[in-house]
Amino acid sequence: MDRRGLGPWPFRSGQMALVLMLSLLLLACGFQLRGGTDVPPEMARTAITGLSAANPLFIDLQLVLNGAGVMLVPLGEATAELHIQDLRSGRRALSVGRNAQVSEYEIFTHLRYWVQGRGNDFQIPEQTLTLTRDYLFxxxxxxxxxxxxxxxxxxxxxxxxxxxxxxxxxxAETP
Incomplete structure (x- = not known):
């Protein structure tokens, strides 16, 4: 097996130079990975209300908000309150087979939420989210x-x- 010019790297020097040059060009043009947008600064210390701490949605919200730099605190220490209300989930039949048995179900989760600043004028009016998934039974x-x-x-x-x-x-992005 001929290993001329390969050394410990799997790239030849010309390929490495090309990769380096492309990287520098991307940096020079101001390229940045998307997803650096933050939540509004008023939400730096947020309380989630309307859900128990054991609720699976509360746990998932805690994970994503912490990942976005939001510290979850008790309501008395919060600069904003994220209130979840009208959380409902259920299942309904979508289709029935020839034998009069359900062959497909749809499950859904519906909620309303709003955000209110505490000690500031920040507010996000009530929003509604509904998700559905269907599966064969x-x-x-x-x-x-x-x-x-x-x-x-x-x-x-x-x-x-x-x-x-x-x-x-x-x-946070809208002025």
């Missing part, structure tokens, strides 16, 4: 179906938390 695998539905609900909670964060970030 197999009467032979009822236990597996319950697990599938549970995984879908967990995924929906993570998606709801991300959507709330995106809306908060969008508020």
């Amino acid at each position: 197999d009467p032979e695998g009822v236990l597996g179906q319950a697990e599938q539905e549970q995984r879908l609900r967990e995924s929906m909670n993570r998606d709801l938390a991300q959507l709330i964060l995106l809306r908060l970030r969008a508020t």
Whole structure:
């Protein structure tokens, strides 16, 4: 096997120079990875109300807000309150097979939320979010179906938390 010019690196010097030059060009033109937008500064110390701390959505919100630099604090210490209300979830039949048994279900989660500054004029008016997922029901695998539905609900909670964060970030971007 001929290893001429390869050395310990898998790139030849010409390839390495090209990669380095492209990197410098990207830096020079001001390229930045997206996602550096923060939540409004009034939300630096936020309290989540309307959910218990054991609620899976509360836990997912805590993770995404902490990741965005928001410190979750008790209401008395907060500069903003994120209030979750009307949190509902359920399941409904989407289709019925020839044998009059449900063959497809839709699960949903619906909530309303608003943000109110505490000691400042910051406010985000009431917003509504509804997520749905559907899945096929197999009467032979009822236990597996319950697990599938549970995984879908967990995924929906993570998606709801991300959507709330995106809306908060969008508020920070608007003048």
